[in-house]
Amino acid sequence: MAGRIALGLEYDGRLFCGWQTQPGGCAVQDALEAALAEVHGAPVSTIVAGRTDAGVHALNQVVHFDAVNDRPESAWLRGTNALLPPGVAVVWAKQVSEEFNARYAALERAYRYVLLNHPVRPALLAGKVGWVHAPLDQANMVEAAAHLLGEHDFSAFRAAECQAKSPVRQLRELNVVRHGDFFVLEFRANAFLHHQVRNMVGALVWVGLGRRSPAWVKEVLESRDRSQAAATFAADGLYLSAVRYDPKWGLPATVDRSGWAFAGAAGIMPSF
Template sequence: MRLALGVEYDGRAFTGWQTQPGGTGVQDALERALAEIADEPIGVMCAGRTDAGVHATAQVVHFDTKASRPLGAWVRGVNAHLPDSVAVTWAVPVADDFHARFSATGRRYRYLLLNRPVRPALQAGRAGWFHAPLDETAMVEAARLLVGEHDFSAFRAAECQAKSPVRHLREVCVQRRGNWISFDFEANAFLHHMIRNLVGALVYVGKGALDRDGFAELLARRDRRLSPPTFSPAGLYLCGVTYPDRWSLPDGGRIIAPVELPLS
């Protein structure tokens, strides 16, 4: 049988989602815990791989097993074998043709940024930080240029293995609440480091080192070498995966667990 799981995790303790020879990926921890319940080796597929230090509130995975267990065992039982930084939030049986990655039609990420002169302590590793004042209005105007289908080569990591740099960004939203700024991105899919590179460029706009026209030129030039540096992974969260209604997933197939802006 095939099962789908919702998973949340704090990425600080891991070398990213993907399995590693030393067993230090989130995938490794989850597969070990699932194997304890299934009493057999388990391999999982995820909706979107995250880098070292990146978090998730709504990762979706699927796996196949011969073991017959109550659904609660795939949640509470698996969680009993997971480190505190990882938790399964739900489990449902799915058809054999469901695929956590290829059945998904969209992903949503949020980047949380603390914008104040002093670095964070309580949110260290869970939020990005920038010390100088940022103009959120300028960042909002630049972010609007990203909506739609574009070649995002300017914001793609050199080691990105995607066959095409073209992605359809359905939504980009920049909001400020006190010292906190959130960047929300929803697209059909993302390139390697794409969001962190976009946040880095928008921060350059916010601090006045790049204007709207310069930002537009970066997008049009399609040259990563001309773009600002990649921003820290600390504030990045995978917080939503969209699936067609035909799949029997919670919330009608649209799994979104937003990361709220702290009050400050």
């Protein structure tokens, strides 16, 4: 396949310094482009649906690149995976129209935050879940989350280094579900600002701990002042869980391969 190729990826964010290429070659993009270039026999430049930070994982990341040399789909899939380091894998590969753009054609993005609420820190799931040792009040977190739904100026939940032209985003879904000792927070929006999800998680945790009232979240949102909000929460439990596109592009359906770790705990996928 020559032309524009779309790929679905999953990766363990602990093993990389984020998505975006770095001089030291420590990013997911560096590893992927090096493997693709070897399969392709020429340099490859990828465009991604969502640039994740260091420590943030992906269940369904989407990228595209332009190939000038013909390769079968199996080469982009199995050939690339044979050359990738542990912790990142191509899940699917598909030739797409040259009009497709992994970033700009995305209609919605979804993130999942998995939080262990238990007195003892995680061991087997270290780096894969966030952790709060004191009990959380789910009802108060749900009430607080409702204030964030809709289209707002999310400046109070935006990192100082965020490069987005506008702080306005439309948060279409925010679920706070408890499964035993796990809280699973599902976020769905047209797009997200830098650190927006982690900053919202931090605020909801403060409410869950009783440090602030649910109404405080609305006050912070309306203040548009980052200094009024909670600290940015750990990246450990954050997953880019899905990216939605118009069916006309013919991309494979979103698949949750987190399996034993989170599929049973979360019980849901984004309602795309």
